[in-house]
Amino acid sequence: MIKEIILPDLGEGIDGAEVSEVSVSVGDIVTTEQTILVLESDKASMEIPAEVKGVISEILVSTGDELKPGHLLMKVETTEGVIDLEKTPPPQVEPDPELVEPSPTTPQEAVSFTNASSSGGTFASPGVRRLARELGINLQTIKGSGQKGRITKDDLNGYIKLQMAMSSGITPKLKKEVDFSQWGDIEVQKLTKIKRITGERLQQAWQAIPHVTQFDEADITALDSYRKKLKKEGATKGIKVTFLPFLMKVVTAVLKEMPIFNSSLDYTDQNLVLKKYYHLGIAVDTPAGLTVPVVRDVDKKSVFDLSESLMDLSSRARDKKLKPEEMNGGTFTISSLGGIGGTGFSPIVNPPEVAILGVSKSAWKQVYDKPSGEFVPKFIMPFSLSYDHRVIDGAAAAGFTSRFANILSDLSFFKD
Numbered sequence: 008m009i010k011e012i013i014l015p016d017l018g019e020g021i022d023g024a025e026v027s028e029v030s031v032s033v034g035d036i037v038t039t040e041q042t043i044l045v046l047e048s049d050k051a052s053m054e055i056p057a058e059v060k061g062v063i064s065e066i067l068v069s070t071g072d073e074l075k076p077g078h079l080l081m082k083v084e085t086t087e088g089v090i091d092l093e094k095t096p097p098p099q100v101e102p103d104p105e106l107v108e109p110s111p112t113t114p115q116e117a118v119s120f121t122n123a124s125s126s127g128g129t130f131a132s133p134g135v136r137r138l139a140r141e142l143g144i145n146l147q148t149i150k151g152s153g154q155k156g157r158i159t160k161d162d163l164n165g166y167i168k169l170q171m172a173m174s175s176g177i178t179p180k181l182k183k184e185v186d187f188s189q190w191g192d193i194e195v196q197k198l199t200k201i202k203r204i205t206g207e208r209l210q211q212a213w214q215a216i217p218h219v220t221q222f223d224e225a226d227i228t229a230l231d232s233y234r235k236k237l238k239k240e241g242a243t244k245g246i247k248v249t250f251l252p253f254l255m256k257v258v259t260a261v262l263k264e265m266p267i268f269n270s271s272l273d274y275t276d277q278n279l280v281l282k283k284y285y286h287l288g289i290a291v292d293t294p295a296g297l298t299v300p301v302v303r304d305v306d307k308k309s310v311f312d313l314s315e316s317l318m319d320l321s322s323r324a325r326d327k328k329l330k331p332e333e334m335n336g337g338t339f340t341i342s343s344l345g346g347i348g349g350t351g352f353s354p355i356v357n358p359p360e361v362a363i364l365g366v367s368k369s370a371w372k373q374v375y376d377k378p379s380g381e382f383v384p385k386f387i388m389p390f391s392l393s394y395d396h397r398v399i400d401g402a403a404a405a406g407f408t409s410r411f412a413n414i415l416s417d418l419s420f421f422k423d
Contacts, residue, residue: 010059010085012043014078017053021200022330023075024048026068030133031081035063040157042132043081046074048331054132054160061085131158139163201296212358217396220353220365221404225412227369228386233418241314250369250388251289251343252313253421257414258364259285259306262339265407267399269338271359279398288337288357289317291324298324299357301337310421345369345388354393362394362407388415 017024024046031043037057044055061083068080131139131146135158139146149166151158187193198206230253241248262269262285270281285306288299300320302313323329340357343366354365369388376383390411394404414420 008085009064010061010083012057012059012080012083014055014074014076014080016076017046017048021048022328023073024053026070026072026074028134029066029068029070031057031063031066033063033066037061037063037083042134044068045132045134054134055080057083059083059085130156131163132160135160135163142167199295201293201298205297209355212355216356216358218353218356218393219396219401219404220391220393221401221408222351222389222391223408223412224387224389225415226374226385227388227415228384229418230415230421231369231386233421237310241311244311246311246314247318248310248314249317250345250366251317251341252310253415254341254343254364254366255287255289255302255305255313256310257411257420258287258339258341260414260420261407261410263306264410265403267403268362268394268407270361270398271338272361272395272398276397282338284338286336286338288340288360289320290340290342290354291321293325293327295327298329298334299337299340300324300329300333301335303336339363341366351389351391353391356393356395361398362392362404364411365391365393367391 025048026044027047028045029043030045031037031041037043038060039056039058041057042054043057043063046053046055063081064084065082066080067082068074068078074080130151130153136146138160144163144166146158146163149158149162150156152162153159227250230250234248234250234253238248266281267279269285270279272278273280284304286301286303287305288301291298291300300323302308302316302320305313308316320329320333337357337360339360340354340363342354342363344352345366345368347368349367351367352365354363356363367389369386371384372387373382374385374387375381390408392404392408
């Protein structure tokens with residue numbers, strides 16, 4: 008009997024993925040939990056199991072193919088009596104005598120990754136086994152978290168991170184399982200995939216980038232009146248005009264004056280890549296978690312153009328309909344909490360970018376007017392700039408926030 012293997016739903020926010028590895032060949036015997044494909048999306052790496060027992064009779068995909076849920080992957084011959092899969096022993100991997108060494112007993116030895124021995128007897132995908140061989144890691148020293156003790160890619164990555172931390176003299180504290188129900192009623196909610204991935208990326212960014220945050224505020228009294236005028240005009244066209252498009256236009260102007268903020272370190276961390284395009288990432292809060300779609304060529308668009316783009320991207324972000332290319336290529340990010348509240352916060356830089364602007368809720372304040380000698384009401388917007396201190400120093404950051412505030416208070420910028 009021929010069984011067709013179809014690509015299942017890949018999870019929240021993932022519409023498709025690229026084949027990075029075909030883990031089996033025609034004629035191979037597979038079990039239900041054996042990995043047959045490894046897929047890579049912009050959000051995660053995924054191992055696709057066979058979910059049937061039998062012999063691979065046809066493979067209909069290859070490395071580099073872009074797949075969507077419902078795609079026919081392979082065909083498996085599942086005829087009874089062809090082979091007793093339950094009694095078939097797992098393939099044994101013979102150790103390479105040139106690589107076999109005793110298991111490490113100290114952190115310094117562990118991190119050298121030269122202690123490879125046979126991974127036979129362990130349960131892991133071909134991709135995990137291959138990476139372990141390349142790094143010289145003995146899979147028998149890793150405890151698998153998958154079904155039946157299967158070693159996943161996350162297990163291998165976690166092991167590598169642990170050894171690196173130990174070699175640097177910093178041993179991460181392992182979390183202990185706590186039974187919170189002993190103190191009262193609880194409810195357990197599983198994190199969405201977007202929240203898990205976002206959390207991992209934010210943690211990596213926080214650990215890898217020396218963050219500094221500059222706080223400032225801008226007088227947007229005149230801009231507030233001008234926006235209300237454009238808001239009425241936009242309403243006749245079905246366009247919602249918020250403060251965000253104005254902030255995007257001003258940010259782009261400052262980026263052109265101070266190109267270091269529109270840059271990235273290259274892969275060696277020795278060179279700075281200055282970008283001549285202005286694609287701004289805009290943080291959007293969705294029920295599934297935080298996403299950052301990118302608005303391209305902001306310098307070439309009007310306030311109304313940007314308003315339409317934001318309406319479209321925000322709507323599709325909440326409906327999980329963003330395309331992978333719409334979340335890549337950003338040069339600078341804006342995270343706005345102005346519609347929610349707060350007087351200030353420290354946003355985390357979105358690598359490979361080197362800076363991010365955080366906008367908080369504007370409020371009316373009594374501000375001293377030196378020419379008249381009186382206090383006058385002003386609409387004040389607090390904001391912050393977090394930056395990578397390897398690239399940007401404090402003086403440049405202060406110059407950025409000052410220039411940003413000055414342009415926001417000058418209506419001639421928007422009317423030219």
